Amino acid sequence: MSLKDLIDTPEEVLARWPREPLRFHRDPADFHHLLTLGEVDELVDDACLAMRNVVLLKDSEVWEKYTYADGDMPRRGAVREHLDDGGSISLRALEQLKPSIARIHRDLVAETGYRTHVNAYLTPAGAQGLKYHYDPYVTLIVQIAGRKTWPVHRPFVENPVQEYGSFHLVGFTPEQMHYLANTPPVEEFTLEPGDVLWLPRGWPHSPYTVGDEPSLHLTVAFKERTYHWLAEQICEDLLGRALVDPQMREELAPDVVTGDLRPVVKQMSQYLIGSLIQMMDDGTVAEYARKAALRIG
Template identity: 55%
Template sequence: MPLSDLVDNVPEILTRWPSEPLLFERAPDSFTHLLTLAEVNALVDAHCLAARNVVLLKDGEIIHRDTYVSGDMPRSGAIRAHLDQGGTITLRDLQALKPAVSRLCDEIRQETGCRIHINAYMTPPGGHGLTYHYDPYATLIIQVAGRKAWPLHPPIVQNPMGEHGAFEGRGFTPEERQWLATTPPAQTVTLEPGSVFWLPRGYIHAPYTVGGETSLHLTVALKERTRHWLAERLATEVLAQALVDPALRAEIPPTELLDAPGPAIERARKYLLGALLTLTPDDMTDPVRRMAKGVA
């Protein structure tokens, strides 16, 4: 399934990565080959889901694993009881469980150069997953069954990454929590079967089901290659090449680092600057392409 099966104007998206939410509509049954409610229920009732692939949510919070996991597997009947009580089930890394989703993951990675993982969320009527939060990557939300509303607030952290500004590490300040509690969403987007929603990283959201049907959607996490990622790759390449230089392999006396590291730092800085200046874009074009596709 190429990206064009999910979104419109693929060349424009790949050239100008979206910074605002986008909604695309496909036929209601377009994505049932990826996953269905019946398949999720069958996995739950047949006890086929390992603990590493399951996360339970209720009342906006993640349920502690100790309450439903024994060893490597959920306890018998625990997930079904959770669903019966209105909780949400998350299937993590669905690309490792279903071939059709694995193919989707591979094709999107080849087209975008993004690292990809895909989760599924099944939420009973009247339920919702997490309370307001944001993700450090863009997501494609594929609505498979039922309806789900996505109230959105604009980002408060510009371009969050897993390494900096991520919600899991940062959370919200008291002032931000007050703002969320008193400020209506800037927009609310309701997804129906066949809807595909592009949500840029950083947008604050807290989705919930609408109507009397169970909701099932897939979240395709598009972990973008950032300028920081590219700078790391260039620095790594320079340092790898430096290993052939005996002078760079020489030890630094402890006192030079502990007592007066300034001269050593300056020598290393000058070396890195010189090496980066001699590294041309042509030198790195093919390696960067391979790294972006995850093959190097």
């Protein structure tokens, strides 16, 4: 299973990564092998979820009021209590728990070269787990059960990544919060079983369930490789090569370190530029980066 089993026109998506939200549709039965509402209920009620694999959400906050049984597992019944109180749960890293999701995870990594994880979100009827926020990566929302509405706004931050500009690190400014509270969303999607929403990184969204049934969806997160990431791979390979050069392991005298470093900085820049040109010519850095991109884990 790969991207073609989740969305239409996968070739176009792989060739030109969409920057606008898109909705696709499949037969709901196509996703039953990945996860069902009944399976999630069993995981919850049979106490099969370790705390590292479940996050309790309510009113856009992570809840920590539930006690632990042994430091790893939640108190028996606590997760169900949270759901009954109108809270949501997020099941994390399902690619580490369920073989069918592990297989599609491997295929998607091989197909895109992106770091990928798969979570699930269960929200009771009439409830909302997370209010307006945005993610620093593409999310592919696969609706499994129930209905959920996704109001979305255009990004405030251009090309956010986890390390810079992520909502989870900086939050919204007062002006942005006022805008979200008083401006209609540019688009609104109500997803039903079988619907798939492509949500590019940076788009603020505030999903909530509609109807009388709980909502269950999968979130497939694609953490895109960027030009900054490629620069990191080049520098990592370059520094690794430099370490085996005895000249590069030679000490800098204290007078050099505490004095005018410009001459040795110039010398070092010339060394690195020469090494970089050699790396570009033999193509090994490209292969190094490709293997790094396809590495799972």
